[in-house]
Amino acid sequence: MRAADKVLPEATLGRLTLYLRVLDSLAAEGTETVSSEVLAEASGVNSAILRKDLSLLGTFGRRGVGYEVGVLAGFISGTLGLDRDWRVAIVGAGNLGRALAGxxxxxxxxxxxxALLDQSPELIGRRFADLDVRDAGELETLLPADAVNMAVLAVPGAAAQALCERVVAAGVRNILNFAPVVLQVPPGVQxxxxxxxxxxxxxxxxxxxAGQGGPPGP
Amino acid sequence: MRAADKVLPEATLGRLTLYLRVLDSLAAEGTETVSSEVLAEASGVNSAILRKDLSLLGTFGRRGVGYEVGVLAGFISGTLGLDRDWRVAIVGAGNLGRALAGxxxxxxxxxxxxALLDQSPELIGRRFADLDVRDAGELETLLPADAVNMAVLAVPGAAAQALCERVVAAGVRNILNFAPVVLQVPPGVQxxxxxxxxxxxxxxxxxxxAGQGGPPGP
DNA sequence: CATTGTGAATAAGTTCACAGCC
DNA sequence: GGCTGTGAACTTATTCACAATG
Incomplete structure (x- = not known):
């Protein structure tokens, strides 16, 4: 069963991803337990807030000892929903889209x-990161066919709003936008x-x- | 002379960049004045907070009318420090670094x-976005020679901390990090x-x- | 009279400090 | 003894609502 299903504060959420990354690298080097002090330091936050964040998920620290790295990582991961199957499409296979694909x-x-989509005939059919670039013109059929539930927009600002609308119309409700515009979306789309x-x-x-902008003097 | 030099709240700062972008596009299409309501809507924020943000910079709205697009854009731009000469180096000319360069x-x-730097012999000397890729091994002399005051790290996570330290040693105090690690830096470095x-x-x-994760059912 | 600028009210987020437990 | 979990104090941020004003 999933943890307490109360909604987590936005600020906490942002930090959980940091903790998770640090925990993963601790696990990779074989560390088994970690204190709030050490984990906070490595994540660049205050230890009190780390404990408060974790206490929102439940109680798994041991007083006098710390947290078990594997257990905690698994729990954060589950809380964030990373145990589900997220199927991502990148829309736009220009420099940025290809870099993200890789x-x-x-x-x-x-x-x-x-999936990796673009509208340029020069790119359609080429292969990057194990995927053939497919025609963004057919987005409405391609995204549902691939059961895409998350889209990354890597297109020029001028094209972003229109593509966003098509992506939403294709049933995708979760969008990560790299274009330098504020997208307007209907309620329920994030x-x-x-x-x-x-x-x-x-x-x-x-x-x-705060500091100097330029390089230091002699 | 620069505006009231009190320090702006972090949250305000984040929004000023949004306003600026919207103002620039309004200016591009010839709009001369804009109300807080319209500007807020286009920036995806509440109009009260927009007015509060702007009131921190000074008083330039006209009641019953709104804000002058050009004046406001110029002022925000100046407040952010964009009228200075920011000299950026991208460290790492892999897929991401090249995409950012473009x-x-x-x-x-x-x-x-x-400047665009990399350590790979295969990349050094190649040209992207009007710049020759130069040897990251000589970062300590190259960055000061080009009067770089901002560095973008587009390197793998494993290399990021070490490169960050070298960039800081080369006198750069402003770093934008794309690597998936929390960088540890000395005080005074942002x-x-x-x-x-x-x-x-x-x-x-x-x-x-909040919503459904998957695509909608039939 | 539409729209700004802002005080007052509310909400969200952080830090402190320490009791409680292993 | 060392470290977590958390109430209480504090700080920051947002929203409301309206008087002031061109």
């Missing part, structure tokens, strides 16, 4: 890349956004305020 | 891509992270709780 982040986490320009801008602001 | 997000926002796996995981969680 990215290992899918593997071993419940995500399977099952969008998350990855935005390099935004991150650079925030970095620029902080650089101008 | 990405238009740099142009016209104060960011200039000035890191922001872009993490596709994390976004997919958060999407997975919400899909399992």
């Amino acid at each position: 990215y290992g982040g899918f593997r071993g986490n419940g995500f399977r890349l099952v 969008v998350r956004k990855v935005d390099m320009a935004r991150e650079l801008q925030i970095l620029a602001y902080h650089a101008g305020h | 990405y238009g997000g740099f142009r016209g926002n104060g960011f200039r891509l000035v 890191v922001r992270k872009v993490d596709m796996a994390r976004e997919l995981q958060i999407l997975a969680y919400h899909a399992g709780h």
